[in-house]
Amino acid sequence: MKVNVCLFGPMRKYRDKDKFQLELEEGATLARLLDHLKIEDRIYIVILINGRRAYEDEPLSDDAEVLIMAPTGGG
Amino acid sequence: MTKTEWVGADVIRIDAKDKVRGVLKYMSDLSFPNMIYGAVLRSKHPHALIKKINTKRAKELDGVVTVLTHEDVPGLNGFGIAIPDQPVLCSDKVRYMGDAIALVGAESKEIAERALELIEVEYQPLPVVCDPEQAMLSSSPKVHETGNLHNHVKIERGNVEAAFKEAQVVVENTYFTPRQMHAFLEPESGVAAIDEDKNITIWCGGQHPYRDQLQVARALGMNPRKIRIVNTPTGGAFGGKDEITVQIHLALLVLHTGRPAKIVLSREESVIAGMKRHPMRIHMKTAAAADGTILANEARVVSDTGAYASLGGPVIGFAIEHSCGAYRVENVKLEGFCVYTNNGVAGAFRGFGANQVTFAVETQLDMIAEKLGMDKLEIRKRNALRSGDIAALGHQMEASVGLLRTLEAAENSRLWQLKEEFKAKPSAPHKKRGIGIACSFQGCGLGKGLPDYGAASVELLPNGQFAIGVSCPEIGQGNTTAFAQMAADYIRCSVDDIVVLSGDTGHTLDSGTSTASRSIYTGGNALKHAVQNLHNAISPIAAEILCVPEDDISFGHGKIVSKSCPDKILSFKDIAEYITARGLSIKSEGHFIWPVSETELEGYVGIPHLLYSYITQIALVEVNTLTGETEVIEAVSVPDPGKAINPQGVEGQSEGGVVMGMGYALTEDTIIKEGMTLTRNFSTYILPTSLDMPCKIETIIAEELEPSGPFGAKGIGEAVCVPISPAITNAIHDAVKVWIKQIPATPERVYTALKSREVS
Incomplete structure (x- = not known):
């Protein structure tokens, strides 16, 4: 299956592009995606799958949009 | 837009009774x-x-x-x-x-x-480093091994030098702003x-x-x-x-x-260890044409974030974004530095960097108006951002832009219309009165590059009421009441039938922060989606009970009605009893992601913003020429919050904001010398009290509806405390003809300025 990944802010360091598509095996979870991207600090990140807050053990679906960001703030 | 029953009404705060009776348990009461x-x-x-x-x-x-x-x-x-x-x-x-x-x-x-x-x-x-300018020198002691410059922002557009050459008027000044304390009642x-x-x-x-x-x-x-x-x-x-x-x-x-x-924490520990507003040194050079049109603005802003970053990086970015005010300026050269020192820690504070630069730019504008012999309100109208304009960072103002509306309402206010009368009646011969005006805008949400999201839930309870969940905490701003009002109008039920769950990771979905003037917009939009899903879940059940097709179901005031047979009616309680009897429940979620500006500033996150709230504020002051003491007699506050979900709530925010901005302008500063906090308690940190309140604060709500907002709402929690500070210092100038370039304008500073006719 293919998932669409967007990296924001400091998370961009894990890829040379901030928007890209990844091919993963059917039934892959978010943890698999994070492994693939070699994201080490997995506690202090926020992930949205199709606009919904998601955690590592959640399964991905084909064509899912995955946003990965640091939970920063701002005015 | 659909007619609303609760949105736009002065619904009494849902936490009011428990708060005023002292019944409510805060965390430290547990x-x-x-x-x-x-x-x-x-x-x-x-x-x-x-x-x-x-x-x-x-x-x-x-x-x-x-x-x-x-x-x-x-x-x-x-x-x-x-x-x-x-x-x-x-x-x-x-x-x-x-x-x-x-x-x-x-x-x-x-x-x-x-x-x-x-x-x-x-x-x-x-060795201690406490001056941010010195901290940037390579010879200074390093607070962190990586160096003392935490963040540097530089934006250039147009040709500033050419604009300065062709300008009729150029004003150039250095401004200083204090380390304001949040001074929340609960440490x-x-x-x-x-x-x-x-x-x-x-x-x-x-x-x-x-x-x-x-x-x-x-x-x-x-x-x-x-x-x-x-x-x-x-x-x-x-x-x-x-x-x-x-x-x-x-x-x-x-x-x-x-x-x-x-x-x-004790108050003293809170003062020493807790966050403060970033003190800033702002050097600003502004050029204008003979008709008052701003031609160029150059700003160099140095911000003291103290020992740790917290949100110092985003604050300096936000300050730079707002450093030309809510005005059209084609030529800009803006540079900001966020610097580590050994002075406490600064972080987020209502206004988020806008307060400091607004003090500078609004003073500059008054100076230009005076040199050109222009009316102070007129020069602001001339330069005010309109929808479609390009703002200072080169981004287009795509969303609702309400500055002109607030200026026009301010112009028609009693205080502005009768200003000469008000100024002519000081309470004593040695006192002089003046009126000042200032404007600002406030980016809502987290800005470009920081995806801003929110979620909400709605559940039909067994008694026919609804539990709504939004995690943006109730910090006194009244968002829980506004959430209840919006949910009631989306659901089409009574606000009394809404139970609000808030600020709890165990019982509410992640709606993000109660900061950045964002919670009403985010929570409201997430609730809108959640209620759409709720209605979608209720419709087939209602259709089944009423024996009508699902698309025949409509939602009216507290009831579910068949469109074709209006005498076929159900209450939400009927639905609740029906599903409860069958062991079912209805709980829906709504998710929302903020729209963002199309402009991307390479290398920066958090700027620019897409949505802004706007505000104009006016202050009437009386200055004691013998002591330098300034009293704010009256104030007018004209916010554009988009749709005012709860006008009384907006009024409350407005009045509180005016007083917070008044303290910033006149009395408040946390003094730190050589890294030692000298102002350790409220005995020496001079907050305005009820006795210092202006006799009258008139709030005029100027709604410029935001099409993407829930019922047209934006956010107003921060902007209300921003332009009042320069409105007060501009009023001091109007009264006694001295320009205030360092706040707070304490009696000592004003007195010294009166004596030398210059404050530096």
């Missing part, structure tokens, strides 16, 4: 059996190496349960919203007087405090408990429970889902509880002892 009391050992030096920490004597004291140091932090020994540069408990170095070194848990608060005195810390003092405090499965719950005032959860989890090296954070109700925050306060220390105590724990 207690548990077998609870221990925590106390934190703070640094004795503003900058020093730690050579040795000896806790032996403290541990031996009767009643001491635990004494923890950096060695007891199981995860990352650091926190910080943007970067985790602040130690939970310092190991080798302290960088300000509020740095935490050890944490005691004891049977009583008194024993915990006594134990702090028995902890021996050997320091090697280091940083909370309680925590741990269960047999090592799940930790922390009840603590805060502004983003889900981010607190992640910061605690990171420091403890735990799965975030094992940590529950409850932030509502919070006894005031204003940005000062956006960052971690006592949450990680509470978690460490319960983790290491297995007992519930409480920490309540």
